């Protein structure tokens with residue numbers, strides 16, 4: 288890809304070539320990440336392609352993907368850098384045994400003992416990487432405040448080494464499932480895109496992009512069935528990931544259409560709660576009856 292930021296249509300085509308179906312709004316948002324150098328906050332339900340969008344952007348730009356997976360209790364230190372204490376101790380011991388005299392702090396706290404974690408790695412990359420701060424809603428407020436500072440300054444201070452400034456601005460993508468509300472300050476700093484479940488046509492295109500060679504009838508029936516399931520008040524509605532798993536499970540059973548035995552055998556690929564399976568049973572029976580009668584399900 289050339290140095291000028293790719294246009295939305297160019298991005299869409301490049302994403303499709305990598306098996307990712309991006310709609311106009313997402314392609315535009317991703318383009319702005321590159322063109323404006325602003326972070327993008329991607330929110331949306333589980334399994335709608337938020338993480339994969341960042342991975343595909345890195346592949347499309349031909350740059351490194353650096354991923355920081357957030358979790359409760361994640362602190363700035365483990366996201367930035369750690370000192371390799373085991374190696375430092377070995378070094379001290381070797382110096383002692385070799386009679387090499389005193390080891391200075393400068394020796395011990397030098398580059399060779401520094402273990403860069405994702406944020407420091409991102410800052411030191413020569414070519415702007417895609418920095419994926421995944422599931423930022425799982426981290427706590429204190430970490431969010433620290434992130435805000437980093438996104439503003441793009442420099443990190445390692446007390447023993449000094450301040451390290453970013454060589455280039457990483458392309459930053461944050462994802463969230465909204466398990467916790469993020470601060471207004473973080474939202475203001477970012478561009479925002481809500482990733483919704485895809486339309487039927489888009490989801491069908493995703494099935495074909497990810498499972499090339501899948502039977503058209505089966506792909507349509509699975510897609511329509513997933514859309515019918517999402518209309519139910521399920522505890523865990525199926526995401527695109529489940530659509531793909533379901534279609535792949537049926538393909539592995541050599542199914543060429545959706546029928547009652549196939550649904551029974553593969554239900555665990557699409558509904559992951561017992562209550563949801565019970566709630567969806569009448570809908571699924573109805574869908575199987577429709578496909579047996581030769582009508583498209585969900586029609």
Ligand SMILES: Nc1ncnc2c1ncn2[C@@H]1O[C@H](COP(=O)(O)OP(=O)(O)OP(=O)(O)O)[C@@H](O)[C@H]1O
Pocket residue numbers: 306307308309331332333334335336337338339340462464493496497527528531
């Ligand atoms: N638009 C799409 N085009 C192609 N594949 C997609 C698309 N959306 C989702 N997928 C596929 O669905 C699966 C789930 O996507 P991903 O892990 O990115 O979801 P997510 O939104 O990050 O979910 P979570 O919130 O659970 O982390 C992946 O295998 C991804 O390739």
Ligand SMILES: [Mg+2]
Pocket residue numbers: 337338339421462
């Ligand atoms: Mg994800």
